[in-house]
Amino acid sequence: MAVDGNGTAADGAAGAAARFMALPGRTEQRQEAFAECLADVVRVLSLDLAPESESDDRGAWVSRVRTAVRKACRQGLTVSGESFDALVRAAVHDPDPSFNRVFLEPALNAFGRRRVQVALLGYLRTGRFT
Numbered sequence: 554m555a556v557d558g559n560g561t562a563a564d565g566a567a568g569a570a571a572r573f574m575a576l577p578g579r580t581e582q583r584q585e586a587f588a589e590c591l592a593d594v595v596r597v598l599s600l601d602l603a604p605e606s607e608s609d610d611r612g613a614w615v616s617r618v619r620t621a622v623r624k625a626c627r628q629g630l631t632v633s634g635e636s637f638d639a640l641v642r643a644a645v646h647d648p649d650p651s652f653n654r655v656f657l658e659p660a661l662n663a664f665g666r667r668r669v670q671v672a673l674l675g676y677l678r679t680g681r682f683t
Contacts (some may be wrong), residue, residue, distance in 0.1 A: 592604060593642070595618060640656045
């Protein structure tokens with residue numbers, strides 16, 4: 554079997570180094586996991602934001618959390634070590650990848666590209682945070 558310089562075989566299969574676990578599909582359970590991650594972000598960053606209530610529209614609450622994180626970052630947010638896990642988990646569980654940058658940028662600025670990459674790749678490889 555012929556393999557090119559990228560480790561791709563002639564039949565289109567990638568080499569062992571390029572294999573990652575499939576990310577879970579969109580489910581209600583994932584929405585709950587994301588809501589828990591957001592509650593963690595609000596708690597560890599001490600954001601002045603009321604917790605999600607049953608009467609809240611989830612989309613509106615998610616938008617308020619994202620806005621609060623962006624606003625805190627613009628105001629010179631100091632990110633603690635405890636907040637690293639919460640920010641990365643929220644980024645991974647965010648059902649809209651267009652917005653996960655809101656959670657990754659504070660982690661990148663505070664902890665550096667290497668630590669964030671290691672955490673993200675570790676999650677892709679194992680499906681768990683270590």
